[in-house]
Amino acid sequence: MVNLIEYEAATAEVKAVYDDIRATRQSDFINNFWKALASHPPTLARTWADVKQVMGPGAIDPLTKELIYIAVSVTNNCEYCIHSHTAGAVAKGMSREQFGELMAVVGVANQTNRLANGYRIPVDPRFADPLGAG
Amino acid sequence: MVNLIEYEAATAEVKAVYDDIRATRQSDFINNFWKALASHPPTLARTWADVKQVMGPGAIDPLTKELIYIAVSVTNNCEYCIHSHTAGAVAKGMSREQFGELMAVVGVANQTNRLANGYRIPVDPRFADPLGAG
Amino acid sequence: MVNLIEYEAATAEVKAVYDDIRATRQSDFINNFWKALASHPPTLARTWADVKQVMGPGAIDPLTKELIYIAVSVTNNCEYCIHSHTAGAVAKGMSREQFGELMAVVGVANQTNRLANGYRIPVDPRFADPLGAG
Amino acid sequence: MVNLIEYEAATAEVKAVYDDIRATRQSDFINNFWKALASHPPTLARTWADVKQVMGPGAIDPLTKELIYIAVSVTNNCEYCIHSHTAGAVAKGMSREQFGELMAVVGVANQTNRLANGYRIPVDPRFADPLGAG
C-alpha cells in the first residue's frame, strides 16, 4: 500500500535523514519503516528525530528501552514493530530467556490491567503520589 | 463496586494468599488489588501465583520488569496499575529521570505502532526471524 | 461535558425513542447513556435500534449477551458501560460467582491474546476454517 | 519467529504439561499456542494452569466461556485466538447463528463504549454498586 523509497531515488531532504540514520546506527541498512515514511518527508524527519532522541543513551539503558518498546508493540499488536524491535533487542544482547520473561510480564500486565479495571479497584492512598509530586 | 476484604475478615483460603504476599514482600501491607480479588478466591490465588512468578528474580531485573509493567499499563490506560507499579518502581529505585524517559519511549512507541500499521509496512526480510527460530 | 436531556424537556423525536425504551424494558427509568445521546437525535435513534436488535431474544440468551458486553467493556475500559451492563447482568440473574468467573476469563483472554501476538504464533491448519465456510 | 516444539522433542518438564493438556482435553492434539509457549517452560506451565482453571466447569458454562473469550479476542484483534477459540466454541456446540449474534453484540459494545467515553457520560447513581458491595 505504500511506496518504499530507496536511497538512490530519494530527494536531498530524504537523503539527509537516511544519512543521519546510517551515521547514528553505524550501518548502511535502512529498514522499511523509514523507506515508507519517506513518502511524507516531514513525518520522516520528525519521527526519526523522535526515535533518535528517546532511544539514545540516557537514564535507561538501550536494551531496556527496546524491551519497553516491544512491550508496547505487543500490547497494540503491531506486527512490524514487534519484528523490528525484537531484532533491535537481539542486536543489543537480549537472550531468549529474557524474551520469554518479557512476554510473560506483558501477558500478566495485560491480565491484571483488566482485573483492576473490571473490578473498578480504588487506588490505595499510599499509591496516590508515587513520584512525590506533592 | 467491589468489596475490599481485610485480613481479619478473610477466610482461611484468602488469608493463606495474604500471608504469602506479606512473606514474599516482607511487608504487612496488602494493597487494594488483592483485597478486591479476594471476592473470588480462585482468581486471587491464581493471579498472585502469576504475578509472583513473572515479577520475581530472573533474566530481567526487577526494576526493568516494573518499567515494562508500567509501559503496558499506560498503553492500556489502567489507572490503578499505573499508580501501583509506579510506586513499585520507585521502591526499586526508579528515578524521576527514568520515569520521564519511560514515558517518552512509551509515547513514541505508540506513535510508531500506528505509523507502521497505517502505512501497512512490510516486515523486512532480515527482521523475519530475529530470535533465530529457524 | 454533555447535557442530559430529561423526558419532559425532550423533543417529540427524542420522546418517541424514550417511550420505546420504556416499553421495551417495561420500566420508566431512562439511564444517562440515552439522555446524553439525545443531544444528537439521529445517534440516539440509531444506537437504540442497534442495542434493541442485538440484545433482544435470539440464539444467545440475554444474560450471556450481558456477559459478552461486560467482557468487551472491561477490555476497552469503559467505566460507564462496565457499571451499566453489570447492573443489567445482575438484573438478569448474574451471581457474584459468575461475575468472578467472567473477570477471570476476561483477564486470561487478554493475557493469551498478547502471548499469541507477541510470539507471532501461526494459526493451526485445523483452526483455519472453524465455521466451515469452505 | 518462534519455534514450535513437538512432543517428541520436548523436555520432561514440557512433556508433563503436554500430557496434562492431552488428558484434560481427551485428545492427542496439541495446538501451536502451547508448542510456541514451550520455548519458555515457566510460561507454558503457568499459562496452561491459568487456562485450565478459568475455562473449566464452574458457574458459567464452557460454551459461554468460549463466547466471552472470542469477544475479548475480537476486540483486541488477536487472529490466532479468534481462530482457536471459534474452533473451541464450535466443538462445544456454537451454531452459526450464535456466532452471528456474538459478532453483533461485540460490534455494538465497541460502538457504545466509545459513545459513553466520548460524551464522558456520568454513571447513574443506581448503577454505582451493581454487585451490592456496600
Added chain:
Amino acid sequence: MVNLIEYEAATAEVKAVYDDIRATRQSDFINNFWKALASHPPTLARTWADVKQVMGPGAIDPLTKELIYIAVSVTNNCEYCIHSHTAGAVAKGMSREQFGELMAVVGVANQTNRLANGYRIPVDPRFADPLGAG
C-alpha cells in the same frame, strides 16, 4: 473463515440490502465487508443502516468522515478497514499529501494520549465543559 455471499446466491432479504448499497453508491460493486456480513442478515441490514446514516451528507463533509474513519481504523489496527476507507477517501479526493498529514496526526495523537494518561494529567478547569453543556 467466512463465506462471501455473492448477489446471485443471496436471499431476497440480502439482495434488498445489496440493492440499496448499489443505489446509494451508484455502483454495482459490493465489497467483501457486506458479502461477509450477509452470513448474518440482521447484522448486514443493521450495519448498512448505521454506515449509510453516519457517512452520508451532514454537518461534516464526506471526505472528512473518511479521514476520521481511517484514524479510528489505524488506531485499532483493522487492516480491512484501513484499506477500504483509504480507497473511499481517495475516491472522494484525498491527496497523498493529505494521507501523509492524516497519518502524522494519528501518530502524534496516539503518543500524546499515552503521555496524558501516563502522567495522569488533570483536566484544566477551562476545558471541563467545552461544549457549553452547563
Added chain:
Amino acid sequence: MVNLIEYEAATAEVKAVYDDIRATRQSDFINNFWKALASHPPTLARTWADVKQVMGPGAIDPLTKELIYIAVSVTNNCEYCIHSHTAGAVAKGMSREQFGELMAVVGVANQTNRLANGYRIPVDPRFADPLGAG
C-alpha cells in the same frame, strides 16, 4: 501524580518552550499538558515540536485535524485529550451538530473494525493499493 510547573518556576529551557507555545497560539494560557511534560524537559520540547508541526497549516485544515485528534482520543479513552481537543475544536468553529456526527462516525468505525476483524474478511483486490503505490 505529576508536578505542574508554572512559568515563573520554570527553567530557561522550559520557558523557551512555553514562550513558543504562547507565541504560536497567540495566548498566554499554558494548559496542564505542557506543565506536566515540563517535568522532563526533553519530552516537553520534542512533543511540542511534534504537535506544532502536525497540527499547523497544511493539506488538511486545522479544524479537521482537531476532529481526527478527538477520534483517536475517544477510541483510546484519553479523558484529558478528549477535553482539551474538544475545546480546541470548538475554538476553531466546531458546532454541536458536528460533534454529534463525529461521535457517530467514531462509534460506527469502532463497530465495523471489530466486525471486519472478527469475520477475518479478506481485503478486496481493488482495495489492495488505494494510494497507487504500485
